[in-house]
Amino acid sequence: MADRALFLDRDGVINVDHGYVYQQESFEFIPEIFELCKKAQAAGYRIFVITNQAGIARGYYSVDDFNELTFWMVEEFQQRGIVIDKVYFCPHHPDKGNTELTRQCNCRKPEPGMILQAQSEFNVDITNSIFIGDKISDMQAANAAGIKKKYLLASRYDEDESISATRIANLSEVLDVFENA
Ligand SMILES: [Mg+2]
Numbered sequence: 789m790a791d792r793a794l795f796l797d798r799d800g801v802i803n804v805d806h807g808y809v810y811q812q813e814s815f816e817f818i819p820e821i822f823e824l825c826k827k828a829q830a831a832g833y834r835i836f837v838i839t840n841q842a843g844i845a846r847g848y849y850s851v852d853d854f855n856e857l858t859f860w861m862v863e864e865f866q867q868r869g870i871v872i873d874k875v876y877f878c879p880h881h882p883d884k885g886n887t888e889l890t891r892q893c894n895c896r897k898p899e900p901g902m903i904l905q906a907q908s909e910f911n912v913d914i915t916n917s918i919f920i921g922d923k924i925s926d927m928q929a930a931n932a933a934g935i936k937k938k939y940l941l942a943s944r945y946d947e948d949e950s951i952s953a954t955r956i957a958n959l960s961e962v963l964d965v966f967e968n969a
């Protein structure tokens with residue numbers, strides 16, 4: 789049977805979005821994230837991270853930098869009893885940078901590529917899965933992948949009212965979803 793999943797954007801959902809975070813020193817966990825993930829896991833959800841990392845295409849940091857930070861982040865979850873099934877990242881940017889990573893791709897949100905990859909690798913029940921993000925592009929990617937339950941964290945980015953999503957002020961507002969799941 790396919791598992792439901794909790795898909796999480798990284799910057800602005802797991803950690804405070806300081807812009808192109810690639811070092812532990814600037815990685816500030818959003819406090820409610822651990823409780824949220826514990827609840828989701830207890831309710832049988834797999835947990836995936838779906839993150840655009842155009843800082844790699846731009847040359848701000850390397851794939852190795854990203855992987856090192858990710859390894860540490862996943863361990864921080866593990867120490868709290870939470871399993872992150874996989875972290876998917878897009879290193880591309882359509883026009884910034886000057887390497888082979890500067891190109892159109894189908895993984896950079898709002899494209900659904902990373903979600904669809906998780907779906908095929910882990911046999912995810914997409915319809916009954918959840919996406920939490922802080923940008924319209926997160927909601928667009930989730931929508932394109934077929935995820936119905938979408939939560940948009942209050943953010944400093946302009947909103948597109950045409951995108952259907954539940955607007956939330958903080959992660960605590962999602963906890964209920966897993967109570968009776
Ligand atoms: Mg974000």
Ligand SMILES: [Zn+2]
Pocket residue numbers: 878879880893894895896
């Ligand atoms: Zn990409």
